[in-house]
Amino acid sequence: MHKITLLIHCKDQPGIIASVTNFMALNNGNIVYIDQHVDREQNIFFMRLECEFNSSAFSIESFKELFKNALVDKFNLKWRMYLADRKPRMALFVSKYDHCLYDILGRYNSGELNLEIPFILSNHNDLEPIAKSFKIPFFHVPVAKATKQKAEFKQLELLESHKVDFIVLARYMQIVSNLLIDKFPNKIINIHHSFLPAFVGAKPYHSAYKRGVKIIGATSHYITEELDAGPIIEQDVAHVSHSYSIKDLIAKGRDLEKIVLSNAIKLHANRKVMVFNNKTVIFS
Amino acid sequence: MHKITLLIHCKDQPGIIASVTNFMALNNGNIVYIDQHVDREQNIFFMRLECEFNSSAFSIESFKELFKNALVDKFNLKWRMYLADRKPRMALFVSKYDHCLYDILGRYNSGELNLEIPFILSNHNDLEPIAKSFKIPFFHVPVAKATKQKAEFKQLELLESHKVDFIVLARYMQIVSNLLIDKFPNKIINIHHSFLPAFVGAKPYHSAYKRGVKIIGATSHYITEELDAGPIIEQDVAHVSHSYSIKDLIAKGRDLEKIVLSNAIKLHANRKVMVFNNKTVIFS
Amino acid sequence: MHKITLLIHCKDQPGIIASVTNFMALNNGNIVYIDQHVDREQNIFFMRLECEFNSSAFSIESFKELFKNALVDKFNLKWRMYLADRKPRMALFVSKYDHCLYDILGRYNSGELNLEIPFILSNHNDLEPIAKSFKIPFFHVPVAKATKQKAEFKQLELLESHKVDFIVLARYMQIVSNLLIDKFPNKIINIHHSFLPAFVGAKPYHSAYKRGVKIIGATSHYITEELDAGPIIEQDVAHVSHSYSIKDLIAKGRDLEKIVLSNAIKLHANRKVMVFNNKTVIFS
Amino acid sequence: MHKITLLIHCKDQPGIIASVTNFMALNNGNIVYIDQHVDREQNIFFMRLECEFNSSAFSIESFKELFKNALVDKFNLKWRMYLADRKPRMALFVSKYDHCLYDILGRYNSGELNLEIPFILSNHNDLEPIAKSFKIPFFHVPVAKATKQKAEFKQLELLESHKVDFIVLARYMQIVSNLLIDKFPNKIINIHHSFLPAFVGAKPYHSAYKRGVKIIGATSHYITEELDAGPIIEQDVAHVSHSYSIKDLIAKGRDLEKIVLSNAIKLHANRKVMVFNNKTVIFS
Structure with missing residues (x-):
């Protein structure tokens, strides 16, 4: 059948x-x-x-x-x-944070994710041991100002040779350039650690702390040219209080980030997301 | 059209x-x-x-x-x-609690509910002024052990003469008999003040307090012969803590009850609920 | 004692x-x-x-x-x-929306709120019947560009003659001027219909629709000079989907608004809120 | 200091x-x-x-x-x-499910948990590679009907020789006997995969499916003699719908289980939990 x-x-x-x-x-x-x-x-x-x-x-x-x-x-x-039986192939981009990576690989291992992970790529090599313990190829592609373009060509080459269908930025701490965005339109999934459109950009937990919000959030969205402004796939929130330090907000936020990102991955891999005019339709 | x-x-x-x-x-x-x-x-x-x-x-x-x-x-x-343009007709049964009644009538007044309310019925007359202020007919049908059957015939008569399609028990504090259930199968909506199937029966907030739960709930379901065991339409919950007295749980629970019941009413009135084998399918 | x-x-x-x-x-x-x-x-x-x-x-x-x-x-x-036995006195400012008003008055009636309501004030007279049905004095103080200052003096006079301790803007659709803010510092509670700081200003549900968010929110905060930037007292959110029209968002949002505002009122009335540097400390 | x-x-x-x-x-x-x-x-x-x-x-x-x-x-x-600087020592008991284990060890690795893990113990050896990859000693103590008591003496010996302060059952699929409960009163933390007291005992997701609930939950509690009846430390829930199969409920539930259990561990390790009369007081 x-x-x-x-x-x-x-x-x-x-x-x-x-x-x-x-x-x-x-x-x-x-x-x-x-x-x-x-x-x-x-x-x-x-x-x-x-x-x-x-x-x-x-x-x-x-x-x-x-x-x-x-x-x-x-x-x-x-x-x-x-x-349906052709599983999509997902490349994982990471930097130094490991919570999203562990969460995704744990689910992958248990058969919860309907996809293949041909490789993990990072601009640092801190997380290589985790990739190894899950027996997934790991590529270290450092990114510096001078070498940024060269790094991106290397990334593209890896993506093509591994027939990657979509990319997940699991707290990858580099801005992705238009070179990749154009090749993977609505196929690069990011996790932003705030309830977008609140706290666009860097250090959202610091901004949340400063504003004194009572709820923090995380947002998974497709990468577009404009920073943190792409189509939203999934969001979730958690209640916090005045007693939370910035460090507490970051710790609480990690739980949101990993769940929200994994949910977005599942929706995308199961072809339940359509994008139109910078918004998503999410089928059940 | x-x-x-x-x-x-x-x-x-x-x-x-x-x-x-x-x-x-x-x-x-x-x-x-x-x-x-x-x-x-x-x-x-x-x-x-x-x-x-x-x-x-x-x-x-x-x-x-x-x-x-x-x-x-x-x-x-x-x-x-x-x-679609034939609005269903809903009878409201109440006793002495007014929070669900205010919530429903407020929505009704603002045009949020796609239904008619031919009358409000109660076994007490405490809430008659509220019915009056919203200009909805109010019938006082007292229920005592000896007169229970007579009261139910009176209820049936009112339901039939007003061409009622479904009944909502908005914290109506009487057991509804099979006479009504048989005439209105999966058409009598109740709000139970717990997260069913936990705390079936009377005084669920007291039981929740005793068990020391960290979350309380409310459940809207269709009435069937077995107490609090009918098909569940909607549920919601709220976090509580050890510092909540029973009175606090009751106050917090009121907010859940009214929102959950109103949501169930909307789903039913918009014909989005199907029942099969004591479970519901809820369409979007 | x-x-x-x-x-x-x-x-x-x-x-x-x-x-x-x-x-x-x-x-x-x-x-x-x-x-x-x-x-x-x-x-x-x-x-x-x-x-x-x-x-x-x-x-x-x-x-x-x-x-x-x-x-x-x-x-x-x-x-x-x-x-503790001296109940604070709260003035309610409203315009034409009634959902927050019904919610507050329903709680007031049931004894849930530890406060007095000396009067309800509005720039329209649409909601006067509701005030009457709850037997609370109602003052109609129209606000037009030319008469704005005069209206504010009238408001101040009423607030003073009724010994009001704090003001609640229950979807009051006028900007409150510094005249009042200076007299009632951190004593004017507003409900904003978004998850602040997202969607500051007018028509937040329209902005939320346009951005395609998956969660909407409501925020209760003290009024300060800067629009929607005062200390946050309480926030809550609800999940929505692509299938929600703007009208649906507004309806869903009403439930958030009334619960969030009533919670903020309770916290303030029970003297559980402290403000420092534009942030709140909320005691349990 | x-x-x-x-x-x-x-x-x-x-x-x-x-x-x-x-x-x-x-x-x-x-x-x-x-x-x-x-x-x-x-x-x-x-x-x-x-x-x-x-x-x-x-x-x-x-x-x-x-x-x-x-x-x-x-x-x-x-x-x-x-x-405060004396970190409590926690023994982890597991069987074959790895999601809670990964979650706990990921947090442990990142420094989020204020505790020591002297060893992981299991009645199976499936999860030994995970223990190894995190460089934590692993003991395989099989449990069969005939050898149950012997196994428990072995467990006790390990707990004592490693100066263990409390035990976490991270989906450990064996009933813990009174021998251990008496030695570790209110010091054995379990994660039950339902919103207790609903669905006590085995296969709660199957029962939740059968009852047609709209929300599932997870509960972390201290182990007492009576099954799933000990003091509740932490609970959380997630919305589900008629479209969830039992397999879907289990997958969704895993996310609840791991977050709820990790939160309970943090509360206990930070000495924020007091138990009295089978209920907990949780300090902030």
Whole structure:
């Protein structure tokens, strides 16, 4: 049996759902999941659909061709189609903090994550022993002002040679340049340690302390050119009090960061996220 | 324009989604919402669908007939179909506590609730002034051991003469008998002041205090024969500490109770709840 | 029996706790609550203490004098002392939204709030019937550009003649001027409908919608000269999704606003809030 | 400088706070933290206090003696006194699940936990590689029906020879016998994967699924003779929906379990927990 996941969006218009579901039925597909969303402000229709095919002769390439001819032009669809058993490949970028890394690798080990991790990359080598203990290749690519561009070419080369589908910045403490962003649009996931859009930029826990907030947060988002302004995938918060020092805020925040980032990874890896106009639609 | 909401469930089987969406398209309907759920343990398929029809000649009765002939027998469907502009009618049962009542009537007044309130009924008359200030009919139906059955007949009579669709027990402090439950299956919504199934029965805040829990909860559920064991619609919780007296727990709990009950009312009134085997499916 | 609440802050220094507790014991007081906080960044000591005196001859004025002579100069204390049975008097300012008003008055009616409400004031008269149904005096003080200053003098006059201790802006849709702020420093409580410091200013739900956040919030804070930048008393949040329209965000936000504001009122009325350097210390 | 933490409880009575704070002042101590709680139902007074002493000649043994003579008999105090720089020693018991173990060891490594881990013990050897990668001694003590008592003597021997102060059952899948409970009263911390008292016993996620709850929880508590009925230290919850399979509940629950258990460990290790009558007082 083969299972596909289809994501589409287009201008909202009558008949899309019926046409797509009908197309699947005519091609002997059994729809096992369907969900849709209409953005009424922008008049855009979004749909996510999972469909099973029993035929052993099923070919994703031919089926994509069929789908294209039947529906894509008719409705002017933007679309992506995946074979469910093809796991996406995720590169992990880290620096010196290990809490997100441990959390992700623990889940990976226990089979909770539906993805492959071809390698871990860092601008430092502090976390290499952790990579080793989980038996995942580790690349040390130092980044200094003078060598930044060279480092990025090295990164790109590794990403391409390992057929990486998306990148996760697990507290990677370097600004990612447009070179990577353009190659991986809405495919680089960052964890920012504040409740965005509050406390954009560096040292958000210090700013939170200064402002005297009663709740801190963490935000996972796709990287775009503008700092901390990309589409938000997941957010969570925790209550704090006046008795929290900056150090306490940082410790409490670590728990948020790792859970929020891991949730965002799962949503992305399971193809449940669509991006439109710098916002996400998150399917259930 | 007319809009219908359709809820169906049946044994899971291939082709249902395509058949239903196709049927709507053939009848010139435009599907504006579709969501489905498959209970894999019990192999049951659930679907909620909203569909718009432009024809001024649209008749819900004829359309129901068409739907029945085309699909109901074929898939052995259990189904309900509503006209969206027909607001459900909700009777409010209260006793002496007023916090849920104020919350519901405040929302009702502000247009947040998509329903009619034909009357408020109570076994006491303490809350009559509130009903009056909101200009809603109030019936005082005292309940004593000897007169309990007579009171219930009176209740039934009021419910029928006012064409009530569902009942909300907004901290109504009487056990509802099978007479009402049978007439309103999965249509009587209760708010229980604990995180069910913890602390079933009377005085849950006292039990929570005794056990020393760090979180209290509230649960809205449909009334069934077994006490506090009906299908759960909505739950929420709040953190508490050793410093909370029973009185403090009760005060904190009031905030939970009113929000949880109002949310359950909205879900039910918007036809987003399906019940199967004593559990709910809640559509978004 | 008499009970006092004492709030002090000063430069952190050894011996304060022992000196104060000792002073209470020497004066036949029984401490029933003590809590303290040290702000290590600014080296400031905060303390809240409740103490009971059995003597029927106890006079708060004499006791204040005693305390002042014994300790205030020695430790250079900033301090406030209250008789617990003297309820603070709170003026409610509203405009047209009623959800916070209903919530506050419902709690007031049920005895949950330890305060007096001498009057409700509004720049509109839409909510006068609600005030009437709760039997609380209502003053309509319209505010237009030309009459703004006159209106504020009228407000001040009412506040003074009714011996108001603090003001609550329950979705009052006017900027409060420095005239009032100077008379009621850290005594005007506002509810802002966002998770501050995100979305300062007007229409925060519209901004939240545009940014695509996954969580919305509400913040209760003291009014200071700078808009939405005063000391934060209480915050809470709720999860939302892409499926929420602006209208949905507003409806969901109303529940946050009323709970957060009522909690802030309770903290203030129970003298559990201290303000220092634009931040609050909230005692348990 | 030396810092002590003092925990006391006794029948509530006037003058305790003043007497204790005075005693500290007379002995040249500077109180840097004080918090108290009165259980009004049982009339019990609880206090936690931290006090610093500058004298290099300070001896905890002599000071305990002084305290005992001055105050313990007078107020009939139950008390414990610790030197802050003496880290408690925690033994970790595990079976096959690794998520709590990774979480604890990640925090331990990053310096977040104020404790020593002399060893990890398991009835299986699956997790030995993790212990090794963190360079912590690992003991494999198999438990079978016939050998259970022998295993427990082995456990006791290890606990004693390693001077263990408290035990954490990080998803250790064996019932701990009275032999250990008696030796470590309120010193064995368990994580139960439900919101107690709901779903006591085995397979709580299966029970939660069956009941159709909308929220799942995790509870950390001290082990007592009665299963899952010991004093609750910490609880947390997460929202779930009808779409969660049992497997999904288990995955979501893992995040709760690890955070709740780690929080409980921190509270215990920082001597912030007092137990009385099967309930906890948790100081801030």
